[in-house]
Amino acid sequence: MTAGWQPTWALRRAAALVLLGCGGALVLGMPGLALCVLPLAVGSARAWSRGQAQQVSLAVQIDTVAEQHRPSTITLQAQALGATELAAFRLPPHRLRHGAAQVVLRGDAGSRQLSLDLDTDSWGTQEPAVAGVRGIGRDGLWITPPSTRHVPAVRILPATRTVPAAELPARAAGQVGAHRTRRPGEGSELLDVREFRPGDRIRRIDWRVSARRDVLHVRHTAVDADADLVLCLDTRWDVAPALAGTEVVEGSSLRRAVEIAASLATTYLHLGDRVSLVDLSLPVRNVRPGSGRRQLMRIRWQLAGMTPDRHLRRHSFRPDAVPNGAVLVVLTPFLDRHIDEVLLAMVRSHRDVIALDVLPTPRLDRDDGYVRAAVQLFLAERAARQETLRGAGVVVAPWDPALLGEMLRRRARRR
């Protein structure tokens, strides 16, 4: 909060020209000089009044968490404008759907409010910034010092889209969940009905069958279990921005990876499965296995903050880091051999590994022979590495919502 008016060049100009006109008229005896500056002198005298010293203040309202494709608004309110004729807002550098860096509104109503929509077309984090406002007196003769306010960061969570889902393999351990197992024990899935033996629990007696056969029978069930899906993101590269200006690819690998991960997490968490997130570059962005709506929010929160980090810090998984029986979906653009080693290590630990290729579609329609040859060479080398991975048991495929479900179904049948 600041106080006081400050004179501007306009005030100095008005004073100088009036002095020049009136002084010149008196000294030189030329009334025409005074007549020249008469309108300016009268106008400036009318605009001179500025009221009491101002204490312009600024209030900012913004949702720190927004959702992709959902409306979100930032509201700036300039208060105590008093006799201020204009209110000049300096907007924070957040992505806004309308507006510019600075906006000037009429400010003689005591307070003015400016509401602008955030651009939520894409997910991500908008960094914290500073917004400001200053009051402008009549004809710009006076101005108040800027009043600034901190604007917090805004995290736009990726959209939740469901994709065709397939039955994930149930965990080898656990007693609860939405999936069937073949392990006998307490559960809801009926395996068979047999005669009562000493040691059987009374509440397992099937009274209807027992009455029909005149001998006590008990229900024999299989335990329930849940399923785990581990989403691994190779966030070392964001291919399109890294190649900005070359027009070699369209789209962004990291953007695709995050949107696919958000879709898979949404789909399988809605089915009651446990989903976790592993960032192969920055473990601090990992999300431990969990289920439910809060888990989905946790995963989307971390996904919204994904930025490229060049170091592959996760080369292998501890046995307890990924649950037994979990399906690992690795989202990677397959740019180098380091990711191959990680995938092979995962397969060696007897896990189902599905590697989804998120490299945006390369453009081969350019006339530049060198670039075209380089892209073709890179794609050929990449295809050879993918073939090697397939031979080792990794399912490598481009992203297709229906294809993933089909792959899981095939693997389940093989089991």
Added chain:
Amino acid sequence: MTGSGATADPLADALSGTTLRVLLGAATAALLATVLTGVGMAPGWLGGGLVMVASVVVASVMVGRHPDSPVPTLVSGAAVVIYVVGGAPVGLVLAIGPLLHAAHVLAGLAAVVPPPARIERPALRPALRRWATTQAATFPVLVVAAVLL
């Protein structure tokens, strides 16, 4: 994709700060052209007075680009001095007075509104109204003075 609850652009018909500066440059050019014509430099315009034209253009562009500096004051002062030195008729104040005032008000606003800023149109109405009422009050005085002097 636009969110379903998105609000309309509150600044859809706003002016830009650049527009203000263009108007300021135009007002300055009109002021200088009026003064130079009034003091008898009109043949210069038609007779190849490119230096004069270039001076007016340069001065107007400088004022438009730097309204938050002494440049508008110097150019306006120069116009008044040329009017005095050139011995122009008193009746010229009927044109110089409103133009000088308009250039002053536009320079004052342009100095505090950066070029990329957007200005809602109602924000400029008080200044425009004040300029118009000032002219309405002072123009009869200028007319009477021009007739009597």
